[in-house]
Amino acid sequence: MSGKSKKLTRRKFIDLGIQGYAGLQLASLAPGTLLSLSGCTLGEAKTFHGVCYHDCPDSCSWKVTVKHGVITAFAADKNNPFTAGKLCGKMETFPQDIAFHPDRIVTPLKRVGEKGQGKFEEISWMQAIREVAEKLTASVEEYGSESVLPFGYMGTQSLIQKSAMSKRFFTKLGASNLSETICGAPAVTGNLLANGQTTGVLPEDIVNSRYIILWGTNTKKSNIHLWPFILKAREQGAKLVVIDPFKSVTAMEADLHIQPMPDTDVALALGMMHIIINEGLTDNDYIERYTLGFEALKAHVQNYDPASVAAICGLEESQIIDLAHEYAKAKPSLIRYLIGMEHSHNGGDAFRAIGMLPSLTGAWREHGGGLMHFTYELFGKALNWERLDMHSTLAEKETRFINMVQLGRVLNNRRLRPAIKTLFVFNANPVVSIPNQNLIRKGLEREDLFTVVVEHFITDTAKYADYIFPATTQLEHWDIADSWGQVYINLNQPAIEPIGEAKPNSEFFRLLAKEMGFTDPCFEESDLDLVKSVVDSDHPYLEGITFDYLMEHGWAKLKIPEPFMPHAQGGFGTESGKCEFYATSLKNNGHALPKYRAVRYRNSRDYPLQLMTVKATKNFHNSSHANVRHLIETEGAPTLEIHSKDALSRNISNGDLIRVENRNGSVIIKARLKNRIRPGVVLMPSGFWPSHIKGSSTANALTNDRLTDLGGGAAIQNCRVQVIKYEPEASVSETTDTHVKYT
Numbered sequence: 001m002s003g004k005s006k007k008l009t010r011r012k013f014i015d016l017g018i019q020g021y022a023g024l025q026l027a028s029l030a031p032g033t034l035l036s037l038s039g040c041t042l043g044e045a046k047t048f049h050g051v052c053y054h055d056c057p058d059s060c061s062w063k064v065t066v067k068h069g070v071i072t073a074f075a076a077d078k079n080n081p082f083t084a085g086k087l088c089g090k091m092e093t094f095p096q097d098i099a100f101h102p103d104r105i106v107t108p109l110k111r112v113g114e115k116g117q118g119k120f121e122e123i124s125w126m127q128a129i130r131e132v133a134e135k136l137t138a139s140v141e142e143y144g145s146e147s148v149l150p151f152g153y154m155g156t157q158s159l160i161q162k163s164a165m166s167k168r169f170f171t172k173l174g175a176s177n178l179s180e181t182i183c184g185a186p187a188v189t190g191n192l193l194a195n196g197q198t199t200g201v202l203p204e205d206i207v208n209s210r211y212i213i214l215w216g217t218n219t220k221k222s223n224i225h226l227w228p229f230i231l232k233a234r235e236q237g238a239k240l241v242v243i244d245p246f247k248s249v250t251a252m253e254a255d256l257h258i259q260p261m262p263d264t265d266v267a268l269a270l271g272m273m274h275i276i277i278n279e280g281l282t283d284n285d286y287i288e289r290y291t292l293g294f295e296a297l298k299a300h301v302q303n304y305d306p307a308s309v310a311a312i313c314g315l316e317e318s319q320i321i322d323l324a325h326e327y328a329k330a331k332p333s334l335i336r337y338l339i340g341m342e343h344s345h346n347g348g349d350a351f352r353a354i355g356m357l358p359s360l361t362g363a364w365r366e367h368g369g370g371l372m373h374f375t376y377e378l379f380g381k382a383l384n385w386e387r388l389d390m391h392s393t394l395a396e397k398e399t400r401f402i403n404m405v406q407l408g409r410v411l412n413n414r415r416l417r418p419a420i421k422t423l424f425v426f427n428a429n430p431v432v433s434i435p436n437q438n439l440i441r442k443g444l445e446r447e448d449l450f451t452v453v454v455e456h457f458i459t460d461t462a463k464y465a466d467y468i469f470p471a472t473t474q475l476e477h478w479d480i481a482d483s484w485g486q487v488y489i490n491l492n493q494p495a496i497e498p499i500g501e502a503k504p505n506s507e508f509f510r511l512l513a514k515e516m517g518f519t520d521p522c523f524e525e526s527d528l529d530l531v532k533s534v535v536d537s538d539h540p541y542l543e544g545i546t547f548d549y550l551m552e553h554g555w556a557k558l559k560i561p562e563p564f565m566p567h568a569q570g571g572f573g574t575e576s577g578k579c580e581f582y583a584t585s586l587k588n589n590g591h592a593l594p595k596y597r598a599v600r601y602r603n604s605r606d607y608p609l610q611l612m613t614v615k616a617t618k619n620f621h622n623s624s625h626a627n628v629r630h631l632i633e634t635e636g637a638p639t640l641e642i643h644s645k646d647a648l649s650r651n652i653s654n655g656d657l658i659r660v661e662n663r664n665g666s667v668i669i670k671a672r673l674k675n676r677i678r679p680g681v682v683l684m685p686s687g688f689w690p691s692h693i694k695g696s697s698t699a700n701a702l703t704n705d706r707l708t709d710l711g712g713g714a715a716i717q718n719c720r721v722q723v724i725k726y727e728p729e730a731s732v733s734e735t736t737d738t739h740v741k742y743t
């Protein structure tokens, strides 16, 4: 885009966005009317490689075709066998939905109203960066560098715009670190304690399995590119079992659905062990050679007899016994576990106990047998990570960690030394996605808190910012992506010039570093330099995978030796090299063996129902896309699912307006009587933007910032509420926003 056309008013931008939208369908705009494109001669169609940036296990490859300054095609890359020519529904129209969304921020903004009001005026980049640097310098001088908290997470999981330059900046500054624990941390911690690594069976190898347990994962909806491999396994005779307290679309497809009460999975796994061990269904040779602590585990699981476990989980004894028998006898047997249990008080130990099951039965010996969890460690070995964050070069001192789960608590903690005085938010929308929404808002309202947000939209979090900087989308910048759910590396090329005055996150931190006087050469590196340096590695997984190769093909499968059977002969990542049933290092704090610990709730009589929150993954991705009109219309208004028994006792009918409440807050929402959850449990989707809802509160207004047993995760599912019928003064479908409406 020429310098002349860079200054866009919101109205002009919306006009351009509409043309861009039309261009996607018609491809008939005159050259130069919309966007000038990098590397694209007007008139010549050019195709660019890209990758989905979402926090999703599938990390799909895409292609963008541009002609006459207009995107003429945007689609999944048909050549990548894992993406297999299919993006999920919410991403098929990503360019017009997000890049050309009429509400996109196109210039830096400075707050002129009260915090939270969302009133801003335009300001130039140069002036805004100068003012932010001045304020930051003064604040660091007065309160110390650890008074600065970066809050960036998985708004993009592509490596350059996620954290490369931002990590360099905050390391150089000496800011507090963010413990990124809202997702994955309890699961990783639990699995690492048992197995020392999370890499197990590779996704494509699930076709070899003959007994598949999907434990805490709604695969058909949220890991859609794994699903065809599961279907193939079923065609070849595999039995599919789903363990989930919620009767998801995946559970409906299964041969068997086991529906325990939320947060009891660890008890179920220990109950299965009780049966497998006591009935001699173990692989004693595997246990002897490749595990540690079997005798301690055997003694421990005597506490988890079928009757006790059935009472904890709300299941029949026979369900637990049959499941244990089937699982132990089937070969190859595979457990695929994912997000479900992470957000529970017992989540860490659930992942740990379940992760031990394949070593009891020797399932790892078979191709397609064992445990499937994450794949990111394979990229961790292959890629050149140190060149990304330059931590060892830049760190002058170790600084404290702040747990992201407790952002509200931290912002309101006046005894914290130093208190958080400056908050940078990028790739994140904590008002929507972090527990205890009202406490976070209270913290963001602090007049002595300086908040800077880098964003695409004025989100519920950005409304509290002192300055907002417009960020580019995945169509507008360089990046490179690993994956936590498959084994393909992807390059992301910019297909169009940045919209308006948007800049990549990396450029924001480059400019701020310069203004702060950081002269280290690493702040001069371009995004292209960074992309090239990430693949500058001689690890055998990257053999033949160079930057030039990725420029030509877009993606590449890591060169992992096949068949990949990481624990057929032990080889665990623990210190002992064995699967550790007993963690000696934790014997003094009561965590040497996985346990079920019942949660005691305060005021449990006042708040008798257990709230489960699930992601609205079909149309939204966490909080992303929840401001896109057609996706909102498809999704419909958020509802609270309540079992008919619980509804009846409260005189609630389907569609009634209700108030869901506890000590943290309340949400006004419609009731949905659909018995996909058990009596005593209610279910609410997360991801909706509060400002689009009458009452301005969503699921996280109710959730706690209580931490999980291991890994410092968020025990969001251990949340008790009451539900009462609500007589409204106005319809819940009213909205404060002109572009969206949850109806």
Ligand code: SF4
Pocket (backbone or CB within 6 Å): 052, 053, 054, 056, 057, 058, 059, 060, 087, 088, 089, 091, 224, 621
């Ligand atoms: S959200 Fe997931 S399934 Fe959808 S396009 Fe992105 S990576 Fe693929």
